Amino acid sequence: MAELLQYVITGVSLGMVYALIALGFVLIWKSSSVANLALGQIVLISSWFAYGMLAQAGLPPWLGIPLVIVFALALGWVIERFTLRPLIGQPILSLIAVTLGLAYFFEGLVGIIWPKSLASLPPLFPQDPVHIGTAVIKQEFLWAAVIALVLFGLLSLFFRYHKSGIAMRATADDQMAVQACGIPVTRIFSQSWMFACVIAAIGGILISSIGNISKAPLVETGLQAFSVVILGGLDSFVGCMVAGPIIGLAETIGGGYLTKLTWEGIKEVIPFVIIIIVMIIRPYGLFGERRIERI
Amino acid sequence: MSLPAGIRNYTYAEDMAIFRTKTHWFFLIALLLVLFTAPFWFGNHWLSIANRIGITIIAVTGLNILTGYCGQLSIGHAGFMAVGAYTSAVLVGRLDLPFIVGLLGAGVLAGLIGIIFGMPSLRVKGFYLAITTIAAQFIIIWVIEHWTSVTGPNGIMDVSPASFGGIVLKTITSEFYLILGITIIAIFAVKNLARTRIGRAFVAIRDNDLAAEVMGVNLFRYKLTAFFIGCFFAGIAGSLLAHTSRAISPDYFQFKDSILFIGMIIIGGLGTTIGPILGVVFIRLLDELVTQLSPTLQNAFPDLLPGFTSGIAPMLFGLVIVLFLIFEPRGLAHRWQLFKAAYRYWPFSY
Numbered sequence: 001m002a003e004l005l006q007y008v009i010t011g012v013s014l015g016m017v018y019a020l021i022a023l024g025f026v027l028i029w030k031s032s033s034v035a036n037l038a039l040g041q042i043v044l045i046s047s048w049f050a051y052g053m054l055a056q057a058g059l060p061p062w063l064g065i066p067l068v069i070v071f072a073l074a075l076g077w078v079i080e081r082f083t084l085r086p087l088i089g090q091p092i093l094s095l096i097a098v099t100l101g102l103a104y105f106f107e108g109l110v111g112i113i114w115p116k117s118l119a120s121l122p123p124l125f126p127q128d129p130v131h132i133g134t135a136v137i138k139q140e141f142l143w144a145a146v147i148a149l150v151l152f153g154l155l156s157l158f159f160r161y162h163k164s165g166i167a168m169r170a171t172a173d174d175q176m177a178v179q180a181c182g183i184p185v186t187r188i189f190s191q192s193w194m195f196a197c198v199i200a201a202i203g204g205i206l207i208s209s210i211g212n213i214s215k216a217p218l219v220e221t222g223l224q225a226f227s228v229v230i231l232g233g234l235d236s237f238v239g240c241m242v243a244g245p246i247i248g249l250a251e252t253i254g255g256g257y258l259t260k261l262t263w264e265g266i267k268e269v270i271p272f273v274i275i276i277i278v279m280i281i282r283p284y285g286l287f288g289e290r291r292i293e294r295i
Numbered sequence: 296m297s298l299p300a301g302i303r304n305y306t307y308a309e310d311m312a313i314f315r316t317k318t319h320w321f322f323l324i325a326l327l328l329v330l331f332t333a334p335f336w337f338g339n340h341w342l343s344i345a346n347r348i349g350i351t352i353i354a355v356t357g358l359n360i361l362t363g364y365c366g367q368l369s370i371g372h373a374g375f376m377a378v379g380a381y382t383s384a385v386l387v388g389r390l391d392l393p394f395i396v397g398l399l400g401a402g403v404l405a406g407l408i409g410i411i412f413g414m415p416s417l418r419v420k421g422f423y424l425a426i427t428t429i430a431a432q433f434i435i436i437w438v439i440e441h442w443t444s445v446t447g448p449n450g451i452m453d454v455s456p457a458s459f460g461g462i463v464l465k466t467i468t469s470e471f472y473l474i475l476g477i478t479i480i481a482i483f484a485v486k487n488l489a490r491t492r493i494g495r496a497f498v499a500i501r502d503n504d505l506a507a508e509v510m511g512v513n514l515f516r517y518k519l520t521a522f523f524i525g526c527f528f529a530g531i532a533g534s535l536l537a538h539t540s541r542a543i544s545p546d547y548f549q550f551k552d553s554i555l556f557i558g559m560i561i562i563g564g565l566g567t568t569i570g571p572i573l574g575v576v577f578i579r580l581l582d583e584l585v586t587q588l589s590p591t592l593q594n595a596f597p598d599l600l601p602g603f604t605s606g607i608a609p610m611l612f613g614l615v616i617v618l619f620l621i622f623e624p625r626g627l628a629h630r631w632q633l634f635k636a637a638y639r640y641w642p643f644s645y
Binding site: 029035037083086087090092093094096097098100101102103104105106107108109110111112113114115223226230234263264265268269272273275276279280283 | 362366368370412414415418419421422423425426427429430431433434437440441442551554555557558561565600601602603605606607608609610611612613614615616617620621624
């Protein structure tokens with residue numbers, strides 16, 4: 001039983017971070033119907049940038065982390081302005097392919113600037129493990145969950161009350177009407193990309209403070225975020241927050257118990273199996289808008 | 296547009312001919328001559344590159360049917376190629392069946408697996424389908440890595456060279472002829488497939504699936520057919536790759552290869568016969584250029600970052616894909632059309 005509690009707590013906290021990253025995906029999808037398949041690579045490049053700031057340049061966290069956020073803002077703006085905006089109105093295939101091209105580009109860029117395969121951030125949180133009941137948890141997990149929850153709360157408030165948050169939701173609803181109201185739609189797109197990149201960067205810092213910074217796991221974080229959005233529903237913020245912990249739990253509990261029954265490393269494919277199952281049973285996800293579209 | 300001025304078709308056969316004018320035939324024969332004599336004046340290095348190009352052309356041609364003609368995005372094509380490679384390796388290596396059985400078995404099994412993962416395409420499209428095929432890629436590679444009783448430790452397997460009857464194709468030259476022959480058959484088959492009812496049904500589904508269904512195209516059947524044919528080609532390519540590289544590991548079929556295949560059809564031109572050829576040749580030659588040049592650059596400029604050699608290739612590929620999408624979404628095939636038109640009407644381009 002001791003392990004179960006351990007799995008539940010780590011799974012839920014990891015899931016929160018996945019949910020946070022997935023939120024960035026949903027944000028872009030809702031405002032501009034672009035599927036950002038470069039999500040994992042954005043997480044990757046911003047984690048390495050954080051490494052560059054905090055470990056290589058040796059900046060203290062209060063200075064380094066804001067710099068990472070500024071970097072993420074710039075990254076989001078550049079991506080939107082130079083690759084997505086020229087493609088507005090193009091078929092969905094082009095929009096998907098352009099993010100795949102970006103994914104390739106970022107992986108190469110990271111390979112050039114940080115040729116190391118493994119690195120770790122300097123500790124951002126206290127290191128002593130916490131005892132909850134019978135489970136022993138690294139503090140990073142709890143901090144990650146708390147930060148993810150707080151950010152989720154802040155973002156919901158932003159979308160509920162702030163003017164540009166409301167403009168973003170309106171754009172998601174009806175682009176024509178928004179344009180008629182005098183809201184520049186392209187600026188909204190730009191903002192949603194910047195937001196998404198910042199969220200991805202924070203998610204990346206949280207994930208890499210739990211584990212290490214290396215290519216494969218961080219890119220996989222992006223793939224896990226895809227399974228979160230598919231399970232939760234592509235256009236639902238709440239769906240993200242519910243599906244994130246489910247995916248996290250499936251990963252830790254499934255990985256913990258199924259490994260003995262099946263092959264090693266079952267953990268890696270659980271998100272993909274969930275994707276396939278959701279696709280067959282309920283393609284719009286748990287909370288997604290149920291669009292009636294005959295194919 | 297596709298014929299020079301003054302050429303008219305008087306019979307149906309003339310209208311349907313792929314090679315219509317004397318110039319067409321001249322260039323075709325010249326190209327075939329060059330290709331079939333290539334081993335005599337290519338070095339071994341370039342011959343092995345030509346082999347890789349040929350194998351990739353087969354796989355990408357399959358992807359072009361699926362994505363270019365039928366509009367069903369698949370980002371798991373390298374996974375289907377892996378299915379073919381391992382099927383063929385097991386059939387020939389473990390069960391001692393002849394190579395031709397392994398080759399066809401690879402195609403058929405890859406096609407069937409493609410149908411299974413293509414099932415969701417009946418309910419979903421666009422991004423959902425993309426994610427499903429990504430999931431397919433990872434699940435397939437994971438199964439290959441872990442099903443060690445069939446695929447060997449970590450999925451690394453030795454494969455025997457291809458053979459027909461008693462003739463074993465051991466040398467790189469004989470492999471070149473094998474791949475060249477199959478590539479030509481594949482391209483010819485796809486060119487003709489695109490002009491049949493099936494090909495036109497694919498295009499109809501791509502352009503507007505609802506309208507296609509109303510006109511009597513059975514979406515269920517044709518989408519799965521597209522998945523079968525596309526993955527069949529991938530399986531054939533995988534089998535050739537296995538038998539020419541003599542050893543296979545899951546590393547040959549990574550997710551980034553799947554992305555690169557998508558990039559190749561975009562660079563070449565979606566839904567054209569010549570597109571995959573141009574795209575593959577372009578990317579592979581770029582790859583070769585980078586591999587040749589980057590050590591030199593690294594030596595010439597010691598200040599370059601140490602990861603330059605390994606990182607520059609993916610960075611360039613990504614950049615090329617993005618630039619093509621923005622500036623020439625119809626790909627090199629369209630440029631080639633423009634060039635031909637300009638050449639025909641020269642010097643009176645109006």
